[in-house]
Amino acid sequence: MRPLMTAVLMALATGALAQEAKVQLKDGPGKDKAAVCVACHSVDYIAMNSRFMTKAGWTASINKMINAFGAPVAKDDVDALATYLADQYGVP
């Protein structure tokens, strides 16, 4: 159900999006694969969940995004994205 009367609250978005733009992902191989994440959420979700997950944990998170939320991550990209997240945001 998507009521027609609703719209994204731009008043919120203008202030918060400017702040959100300051949040940057760390550089590293595979970073480009994470570009898809921002369709649905700010990337501070990633840093917030660091550094305590292994590559297996990050793979499970990616699969949840794909299977539960419909994230358009190509199957061939899952491993590269999980490697990037584990390297930059995983258990040290």
Place this chain on the structure above:
Amino acid sequence: MNGVDERLAQRRRLLAGAAGAGTLAALASHPVLGAPVGSTGALGFAEIPDGALSEQVLQSLPGKRPLIKKTYRPPNFETPIEYLRSVITPNDTFFVRWHLAGIPRVDAGQWRLALGGDSLQTPRTYTLDELRKDFAPVEITAVCQCSGNRRGLFVPHVAGVEWGVGAMGNAVWRGVRLKDLLNRSGLKAGAVEIVFNGADTAPLDKTPDFVKSLPVEIALDDNTLIAFAMNGQPLPPLNGFPARLVVPGWTGTYWVKAVVGINAVSTPESNFWMKTAYRLPRGRYPGYAFKSQQAETTEPITTMVTNSLITSLGFGQEVPRGKPLVVKGLAWDGGSGIDRVEVSSDGGDRWQRARLGRDLGRFSFREFEHVVPTRETGAMVVMARATSRSGQTQTDALSHNPAGYHHNVIQRLFVQVV
């Protein structure tokens, strides 16, 4: 190391010390001053993940004072401890939690609440004015706490929004009884659940819309409201304007914000937010049994567990000898009300009853206060333990679960009498 890293490292050392009894002396030189924003180590708990701690900042949202930013989009913002020192949480400091990035902006004049479903005799739609005029107003003081409040304190950490202690608040909610709406439309005998849809939307069509359900018994409870005011003001947009569910005693996930649809149904709701998310290992925790949603190994989180928070002290804080130490805080539970809060100042050997504040009803925060004499210098371990009128109390050790719910571990605050 940069400044943040140094503070994190220091915090880790402090917490490592907190785990053992032999390191109290080491705490003397580490007062709580300078703790990072939203540090839970600074409150005598396990620390939230390093990444969360270094990422979060105090940030204003429209209509809000600066809150602890967990994530920008969707917005998840936590109430800082200083605003949890009053029994009612002001609207402009109340925590913010959204699942989907399409936050609704609702025009009150255009807003409609549609009642329907296969188990409702007469579907109908209400305007906000009709809701106010057609039904008796009801006011109730109740705690709204995110299911995942304190998730960040889980050891080992679990994935999710890494909340500290401030994904909760207590407000006076005003609205109408959901029961009155349902009865006017006539519930059929076969109704199993009442299903609620909010106006929020996901950016992707494939993402499940945020829809939650309640057992009919709870939907018909006198205390379950469709609320349109909070602490005497219209709901803030970020807290569900123009109307939201208020389900006293139950965790925040059921308090659907900006509600636009209510369906009475004869089969259990089966979307992701009911069947997969917000689940606990079955039978492990006390709480209302949501029978139509129980699976073989899991069941939905329902009512809150008994809990308390000391708000007047910081971990490692120095207090002058001879000046009585005032231990103040809040206690709450899943709806039986708080029977007592006991305070220990010797690490849990002896407990004394704290004085309770005014009783604002069984769903409200209950303030407590206890004065501890400080006759000798040295380290002191202060703890608080709430017990509900149903006899439920807090746990000594964490009962770990995959989603990070129901953390009600007793707080242990080291203070240094100097």
